[in-house]
Amino acid sequence: MSVISSALRPPKLRSAGREAGRLALAFAGALVVFGAFVIAKGANPLTVYSDMVRSTFLNSNSIAGVLVKACPLILGALAVAVPARAGLVNVGGEGQIVIGAVAAGGVALALDTHLPGGMVILLMMLAGAAAGALWAGIAGLLRLTLRVNEAISTLLLNYVAIDILLYLIYQPWKDMHGSGQPVTRQLAVAARLPLIGGTQVHFGIFIAIAATLVIWFLMERTSWGFRLRVVGGNSEAARRAGLPVSALLLSAMLVGGALAGLGGMVHYAGAELQLRAGMTANLGYIAFLASWLARHKPIRVAVAALLLASIAVAGDSLQINSALPAATVNVLMGLVLVAVMGGWGLRKKAVVA
Amino acid sequence: MSLALDVAAGAVGGGTSILYAALGETISERAGIINLGTEGCMLVGALTGYAVAAMSGNPWIGVVAGAGAGGALAALHAMLVIERKASQLASGLVMLFLGLGITSLFGGSFVSRTIHAFTPIALPGLSRIPGLGKILFNHDPLTYLSFLAAPAIWWLLFRSRWGLLIRGAGERGEVLAAYGYSPKLIQYLAVVAGGALAGVGGAQLSTAYANSWFEGMTAGRGFIAVALVIFAGWDPLKAVAGAYLFGAALALSPALQARGYALNQFALDALPYVITILVLVFLSRKRLHAAPEGLIRTLANAPVR
Known part of the structure; x- marks a missing residue:
C-alpha cells in the first residue's frame, strides 16, 4: 500500500511545502477557535497568545522545557508508530511509559547508592525498556492468541x-524521610541522566534522537x-508469501513497548528524578496523537512530538500568566488535531483505512 | 447490611453511568463507528449537567444539557470520521483531549458549588422486597430510567425500522444507499445519539451518584464502556449485565473499606480494568463474529496471526 502511495505522490519537496502550508493553516484555525474559548473565560486572547509565545519560545528556560518534555514524547510516539506500520493500534503508551518509569525507579531505589552511576543508568534503561515491552507484549499476545483487540486492551492496561x-x-x-507526600526518594545524583551545558536539558534528548534514527533505519532500510x-x-498476502506474521506483529508490539518504557525511564531519570502520581501527565496519549499526526513516519513523528511538546509547555504559561487551568492546553491541542x-483527512484515507 | 447486598446495590447505582455510555456506544458501533471519545463525552456531560443543574436549580434540566454537550462533542467526531475519513481511534482520542481541556477550563468554578441533586427514591412496595428491593428499587430517577432505556434501545435496534437502517449503515452502507437512504446521515444520527447518552451517563455521575464535580471524574468509565460494548456482543441487554459487573468492581473497594477489611486499595482500584481485560479474553473469540461488518474493518484492521 505504501509502495503505491509513494509512487503516486508528487515530488517530495513540493509535497513537503504543501504539507507545511496546510499545517500552518490548521494551526491558525485552531488558534482562532481557541481564542473564542479564552474570551469566554474573560481573558484577552491576544495577550494570552503573546504571553505564550514569549514565555515558550523567547525564553531559554522554556525552550529547554520543550526539549525535556519532547524526550518521552518522541519515544512514546515512536512506540505508536512501529506497531502502526504493522497495522496494530497501540494506545497504551501512557501505561508503557508509567511501567518503564516504575521499573527504572525500582532499579534506582535498589542500586543507585551501590553501583557507579553509569552502570545504574544502563540498568535503568534496560529495565525500563523490558518493562515497557512486557506491558505491550501482554496486549500483543492477547491479540495473537485470543483476538482481543489491542486498542482496547492497551487502553485498559494504562x-x-x-x-x-x-x-x-x-x-x-x-x-x-520525606514530607509525607506519596513519592519515592530522589534519584542519587550520580545516577541521573547528565544535564547538557548548564541547562535543564538532559542526555535523554540524545537517546530520543538516536532512537528516532535507529527506528527510521529499521523501518526504511531493513527487511524487518x-x-x-x-x-x-x-x-x-503476507501470510501467503510465507512471512511469519505472528512473530512480526509481536516484534512490532515489543519494540514499541520497549521504546515507550525507555521513554518512561528517560522522563524519570532525566526530569522527574522521583516517582509521583501524575508524573506522566497524559504524555502517552499526546504521543499517540503525534504519531497519527505524522502518519507514523519516524522522522516526522519526532518533529510532531516536538511540536506537541511546545504546545504542552505553552500551557504552563496559560496557568502562570493568564490564570487559566493548566489542562486548558488540552483544548488547544485537541483543536490543532x-x-x-479535518484538513488532511482525504489524503490520509489510504493510510488510515 | 450484608456485604453482598451492599456491593450489589452499589453496582447498580455506580454502573448506571457506564450503562448509559455503553448503550450509546452500542448504537454508534452498530452504525459502524467506534467512539473512543465516549470518555470525553461523559466528561462534558458530567460538567454541563452539574453546571446547568447548579444554575437552574433543576437536575433534570442539567441532564438534558449534559446530553446536548455529549452529543455536540460526538458530532465533531462524526464529522471528522465520516466527512474527512479520519482514523476513528485517533479522532476519538482527540475528543477525549477536548473533553479534558474544556471541562478543566470551565469546571473550576463549579468544584465547590453544591447543587440540588437527584436523590434516591424508594419505589413504594417494590423497595420492600427483601434483597431485590434494596438492590434495584432504591435509586435515583436516572437509574430507573436506565432500566427502561436498555430494553428500549434493544427494541430500537432490533425491532424498529430505524434499527434496521442503523445496522444497515454499519454492515453495508452501499446497500442502504441503493435503497435511497443516506448511510452518512444515519451514521451521524447514531454517533450523536451515542454521545448524548454518554453525556447522560456523565450527568448521572455528577448529579446523582457523586453529587459533585471534579476534574477527570469519569476516571476511565468511558473507555470501560467501549470495551463493554464489544464483549456484550453489541447487544444492549447484555451491556446491562456488563455495566453492573463494573459497578460491582467499583463498589467493592468502598464497601470493604467501610467494614475495615485491610485489602489493598490499589489492587481493588485496578480491578474493573483487569476484569474488563479478562472478560474480553474469555469472550472475544466468539464475540468478534457478531461485530457489525463496518466495525470489523476498524477494529480488526490488524491481521490475526
Missing part, C-alpha cells in the same frame, strides 16, 4: 499500570521494516 505506580509510591516505595509494512498493508485531521 489504568492498571497507573494503579501499580500508585500502590508502590503510597506503600512500599514511599519516601519515609519492509516485512512489517507488508503485514500492515495486507496480512493475508481536529484542524489537522
